[in-house]
Amino acid sequence: MKRFTKITAAVTAAVLALSMTACGADTTTFGTINGVTIPVGIYINFQYMAYNEAVSLVAQEEAAAAVSSAAPIVPDGSADVASVTLPFIQKTVEGKNVRDWITDTAIEDVREFAIIDQKFSELGLGYGDGERESVINYIDQNWEYFSAELDELGISRESYEQVLLNSMKRQEVFLHYYGKGGEREVPDDVIKEYLLENNARIDYIPMELKDGEGNLLKSEGKAERMAMAEDYIARSQNGEDFASLLAEYNDYYDTLIAEATPADPAAENAETAETPDTDELDPNAEAQVITNDTTITKDSAFPAASVVTRAFEEQSAYPGQERYFIVEDPAGEYYYVVKLFDLLADTADFENNRETVISTIYSEEFDELVRSWLPAQEVVLNDKSIARYKVEKYEEMYG
Numbered sequence: 001m002k003r004f005t006k007i008t009a010a011v012t013a014a015v016l017a018l019s020m021t022a023c024g025a026d027t028t029t030f031g032t033i034n035g036v037t038i039p040v041g042i043y044i045n046f047q048y049m050a051y052n053e054a055v056s057l058v059a060q061e062e063a064a065a066a067v068s069s070a071a072p073i074v075p076d077g078s079a080d081v082a083s084v085t086l087p088f089i090q091k092t093v094e095g096k097n098v099r100d101w102i103t104d105t106a107i108e109d110v111r112e113f114a115i116i117d118q119k120f121s122e123l124g125l126g127y128g129d130g131e132r133e134s135v136i137n138y139i140d141q142n143w144e145y146f147s148a149e150l151d152e153l154g155i156s157r158e159s160y161e162q163v164l165l166n167s168m169k170r171q172e173v174f175l176h177y178y179g180k181g182g183e184r185e186v187p188d189d190v191i192k193e194y195l196l197e198n199n200a201r202i203d204y205i206p207m208e209l210k211d212g213e214g215n216l217l218k219s220e221g222k223a224e225r226m227a228m229a230e231d232y233i234a235r236s237q238n239g240e241d242f243a244s245l246l247a248e249y250n251d252y253y254d255t256l257i258a259e260a261t262p263a264d265p266a267a268e269n270a271e272t273a274e275t276p277d278t279d280e281l282d283p284n285a286e287a288q289v290i291t292n293d294t295t296i297t298k299d300s301a302f303p304a305a306s307v308v309t310r311a312f313e314e315q316s317a318y319p320g321q322e323r324y325f326i327v328e329d330p331a332g333e334y335y336y337v338v339k340l341f342d343l344l345a346d347t348a349d350f351e352n353n354r355e356t357v358i359s360t361i362y363s364e365e366f367d368e369l370v371r372s373w374l375p376a377q378e379v380v381l382n383d384k385s386i387a388r389y390k391v392e393k394y395e396e397m398y399g
Contacts, residue, residue: 041159212260
């Protein structure tokens, strides 16, 4: 779980100044943290991640600056492009020189890596079912594709594996505090409230407000289509399967189109010739069931923004209830017959979403908790390694 906020430069500098001293000329290590030697590959891995993050942040900052102000004009009348042509490594990100930002960020990431390893062990935690094996299998299957690049960067397979496993350890430490039975356990009511505010589960039938030729229906035709929509709702409430009702409507509209389309004798003959003998059809083959059952989010516009808005209005007004409604899209081209489910009716689904929801809500708070553990670390930085593995290498390879 990558943290979303950064410790301030002043705090970082103060902590490092108090705890770090140079060690020997061996550049195979990052240094030691609480007496544990950290391979330099761990540092390089986080340095590379910080480089990519810096590239993204610089691009965002420059795009924002370009929107907020026009390029300055120099005396000869041309635009001043110095800020555009400045080498990336000399630019700034979050008010700091890119090179320093990447180095400081990578060092902090290594420190968090170390504290997570320590907490994982101290708390007696283990991986989830098959998690460690999945990481090893992933590396086994893909190592040949990216090993050359990692080797050029100075990242060994062992270091790469440790970083991936550490991300799983971080999640297990997070769940120790925020999961069931944890010191900061998240109540079910908080999870339910978040789910209901941000998600809704619907099924729907999009009914074209057009005739078979594609012409928009007049008032009488729309009234007939509305009556059909209301009938679908009544039948669903009486137990008919919504997918069957969708299939019925699709057949109805396909027939309208077919009846409005002039017959093509040549096409009919070809279709007849290609129709397989019923004896050749697989009697055990199951008909494909088409459904529009889906979970939508509050900021989505699918299947239509008007449907999303109405769904969340209904869910807010009638939490825990199954609801039906009909929405006409603003363009007047569709009626949407919508079935809104009780999002929390399936307890198994609720439990499956628990970890995702608490991670979304409390990840930043957990990041702050992790950073609060860092000042107690005894860090001895191998400045020879920091000096050897320069940020410029990434510009040479990827810039």
